Amino acid sequence: MLGNTLKSALMISLLALAGNAMADITFSKTTDGSALDIDKSTFDTPAAKEFLATGKNPYVGNEDAIKAGKKKFNLYSCVACHGGKGEGAVGPGLIGSNFRYAKNATNKGMFETIWNGTNGGMGAKGFGLMAPDDGLTPDEVLKVIAFIRSNSNVKMTGNE
Numbered sequence: 001m002l003g004n005t006l007k008s009a010l011m012i013s014l015l016a017l018a019g020n021a022m023a024d025i026t027f028s029k030t031t032d033g034s035a036l037d038i039d040k041s042t043f044d045t046p047a048a049k050e051f052l053a054t055g056k057n058p059y060v061g062n063e064d065a066i067k068a069g070k071k072k073f074n075l076y077s078c079v080a081c082h083g084g085k086g087e088g089a090v091g092p093g094l095i096g097s098n099f100r101y102a103k104n105a106t107n108k109g110m111f112e113t114i115w116n117g118t119n120g121g122m123g124a125k126g127f128g129l130m131a132p133d134d135g136l137t138p139d140e141v142l143k144v145i146a147f148i149r150s151n152s153n154v155k156m157t158g159n160e
C-alpha cells in the first residue's frame with residue numbers, strides 16, 4: 001500500500017519535472033512589457049504548436065507559407081502602412097536590421113507586436129484597419145512574419 005503511494009508520488013513529481021522541461025514560452029506586450037495572455041487553443045496547427053513550445057517560427061523560408069503570408073499582409077492592410085514588401089511607408093520598414101523595438105528582430109517579439117500593437121501608432125491585429133473580423137490567427141501571423149522575413153535585406157530569419 002505504502003509502496004504504491006510512494007511510487008505514485010514519485011511518478012507525479014517526475015511528470016511535473018517533464019512538464020516543466022516542456023513549458024510553453026510566455027508572451028509579453030510590446031506596449032508595456034506586461035504579460036500578454038493568448039488562448040493556447042488558438043495555436044491549432046503543428047507550426048503554431050511548435051512556435052508556442054520553442055518561440056521559433058517554422059514557416060520562415062517555407063515558400064507556401066510565405067505566399068499565404070503575403071496575401072494576409074495585403075488583406076490586413078499591413079501593406080498600406082508598411083509598403084508592399086514591408087520596406088516602409090507611413091509606418092516604419094520591417095525588413096531590418098534597425099527596428100524601433102529591438103525585440104522585433106526575433107519572431108517571438110514580432111509576433112507580440114503584431115498581436116497586441118504598440119503605443120506609437122501600430123494597432124493590434126483585430127483592431128482598426130486590421131479588423132474585418134476577429135483578426136489573424138497565430139498560424140496566420142506566423143505566415144505574415146515568414147513573408148516579412150523573406151524580404152529582409154539583411155537575410156535575417158528571426159530564429160537566430
Ligand code: HEC
Nearest residue numbers: 076077078081091092099100101104118119120121122129
Ligand atoms: C494604420 C497603419 C498601420 C497598419 C495597418 C499596420 N501597421 Fe505596423 N506599424 C505602424 C506604425 C505607425 C508603427 C510604428 C509604431 C511605433 O513606433 O510604436 C508600426 C510598427 C510595426 C512593427 C514594429 C516595427 C519596428 O520597427 O519595431 C511591426 C512588426 C509591424 N508594425 C507589423 C505590422 C503588420 C504585420 C501589419 C498587418 C497585420 C501592420 N503592421 C499593420 C502602422 C501600421
